[in-house]
Ligand code: ADP
């Protein structure tokens with residue numbers, strides 16, 4: 001990731017509590033995409049950034065988002081200043097978790113997660129009471145934008161994470177509606193692992209003309225980092241668990257990520273593999 005010597009986060013013009021949080025997270029040197037994006041994003045410019053999965057895009061937008069809030073903090077009731085849109089609940093939760101870490105040394109920045117499958121009423125209350133940063137999936141966010149409870153007229157920064165997937169998952173119309181309703185004089189940052197025609201369309205409709213296009217994928221077309229090996233086995237359904245167990249046992253010295261299609265399936269496999277196979281496994285999502 002850092003063959004060249006990238007600068008340290010300390011060299012950026014960012015607030016002390018953010019630097020403290022980065023230190024606590026064990027992060028000091030920026031990744032390539034962070035080095036390319038952060039100075040421009042921190043000056044308030046529109047950004048379109050394409051970089052492989054695992055290259056550190058989350059902090060490339062969370063750090064500027066937090067600075068937007070810091071610059072606008074006052075003693076009044078919080079207003080929503082930044083919205084981060086993710087294509088899935090799982091990605092939204094992941095982003096929200098990193099956000100919580102990065103704002104952990106501030107006691108006056110508020111944030112909330114607005115995703116499907118959770119209580120709409122509780123979410124409405126949070127939005128009505130005022131919250132600085134909203135991390136959301138498009139469908140549920142648009143639901144709330146149609147109500148009076150959510151005042152979004154002060155939003156000055158919009159992030160579209162995994163923008164190509166937002167379209168793939170059928171949120172095109174929701175996203176269009178969201179974008180037309182938000183204030184025009186906002187900063188917009190769009191992130192994705194791959195370039196596609198849909199992101200081109202989004203750039204046209206959502207971004208300012210002097211947008212910075214940043215792409216750290218130029219060396220090849222793969223959407224994942226070089227250190228990441230991906231594998232698969234084609235087998236009968238009844239052998240799936242057997243093969244998964246075998247592959248995990250074989251790779252015990254490596255960090256392995258396994259994706260499942262539903263939360264229930266994650267919970268089942270987690271329980272089975274930790275309880276009966278003695279494997280050390282964490283759940284995300
Ligand atoms: P992406 O969104 O590009 O797929 P993430 O933002 O999820 O990537 O980051 C991937 C991993 O890299 C995470 O585990 C994150 O903690 C780690 N990471 C991010 N920035 C840095 C950094 N500057 N130095 C070391 N690790 C980092």
Ligand code: MG
Pocket residue numbers: 057058161
């Ligand atoms: Mg990401």
